[in-house]
Amino acid sequence: MASGKIVKTFITPLGKENPVFVQILGICSTLAVTNKLENTIVMTLGVIFTTTLSSFTFSILRKVIPARIRMMVETLIIATFVIIVDIVLKAYMPDIWQQLGPYVGLIITNCIVMGRMEAFAASNPPGLSLIDGLSSGIGYAYVLIIIAFFRELLGSGTIWGFSVFGDWWSNWAIMIMPPGAFFMLAIFIWIVKGRMAE
């Protein structure tokens, strides 16, 4: 395996084919979990774990699985990894698990995970699929973290729960609410795509 191919597989989902701002996938969770930095980071770690291992596992099985049950198997694999994330959070990080509520389980329906399995892992060897899954997860994660940073800062005046603005700051309630995520995401896509077009 040429190292150039590995690097290319890793880099592409971070920028040129970013799952969030280019493919516009995984928007549901981008809007739902980005109002607090801490929750966002735990959530994105869950997605990175799931998308990496799902792509890897499916790639190993890709020649054994009959085409007609391909999507059932994909869903089964994703669900297994997501439930593992859910159980581990519940046991070791109960406070965060409680705050994330249903969103961990909803990683199952995140289009990025299944999208990478269909588009990449189904036709590439396990090693490359693992890298593709990992970098797709990272590509998703850093966009969410940037959005969450600004939403928490403007909406609560805090970063990671620590107050940064002090008492004079009046919280922008809209940033905490779902519409705030639409604005932040749109502004983010506008800036990034504007730069990409140049």
Add this chain to the structure above:
Amino acid sequence: MKKVGFFAERVKPVIIMAALTIICIAIVSGIHLSTQDLVIANEGLFLKKAVLYAGGIKLPETNAEINELYEERVAERGDIFEISGLSGDIAAYAFIIVGPGLWGEIEAVTAFTPDLASFVGVEFVKQNETPGLGARITEPWFKEQMRGKPFPLRMVPEGTAGASGEIDAITGASRTSAYVLQIFNSAGEKAEKLRKEGI
């Protein structure tokens, strides 16, 4: 086109799917069982912390200390928690109250003074309110304002509570505020019933 046999077309996918499902279930069950004790301990500790907090007792740092303090100060009688003060007398009665919330059920521990006339404190055990809006019911300022409040309660716009029986609502979370008020007032009714029946 290659002719696909009955086995390859119909039977094999079913066998593979069933085998994979069994493997996945085995993995998930294994992890679930191996962490089950921890999860139950977490839930138990969570409730203990809630009862102590509602009863107005400052929580110690470590889990072991919390367990110890709980053993010392709290007696469970049916669904009532009797919280004793430093002198050993009853300082508060607490019970769990459940009611509807915006997205899911809200469950809270509510503690009352020994004469069952006003709140000692409250703590939420379960809630799925909107993070940053309704979920602000779990923030200290919201819970602390309940200390010593007589019921029935009334809710006033955020930042304006003054008179006895008034609590601040949460701006941007009118529905959650209304549900929480309803829950606290039904806890008040239950306390009053307990007082009439004798505890």
